[in-house]
Amino acid sequence: MEYKYEKLTDKIYVCASTDHRFGTDAFLLADFSQYRAKDKACDLGTGCGIIPLIMQKQRPPQITYAVDIQEGAIEQLRLGLERSETSGIVPVCADLKVLWDDAPLGQLDLVTCNPPYKADNAGFQSAITAQRIARHAEDSASRDNVQY
Secondary structure (H helix, E strand, O other): OOOEEEEOOOOOEEEEOOOOOOOHHHHHHHHHOOOOOOOEEEEEOOOOOHHHHHHOOOOOOOEEEEEEOOHHHHHHHHHHHHHOOOOOEEEEEOOOOOOOOOOOOOOOOEEEEOOOOEEOOOOOOOOOHHHHHHHEEOOHHHHHOOOO
């Protein structure tokens, strides 16, 4: 996998690839969320972690759980965090249908999620497996057969 590091600030980098990248909508969503420094936040389907990383630019939440089902996405977030001078982001590789160990039940102030999501077999499906998993609601039986 080839990675490209995008500079968000002098101290914050996001690791992008053809599988997990970001667009302008991530910046809009981060701003729209009106996150606060006192918040405990969670970004569902975080991909490369762009939304939690954007939130680190100014008065970040005290903690942000960055959750994705794809280990490759979480690995990219970890690589971005290694290059960044930031703290407070917790990468979590988990299926949203099952709570992970130590999930912050009843403790969150803010949850973000950046679709587009489509029903299985609806619309154009990407030939790239990682993007197809991120954008289409597959039933668990078909997802379990995908190599991650």
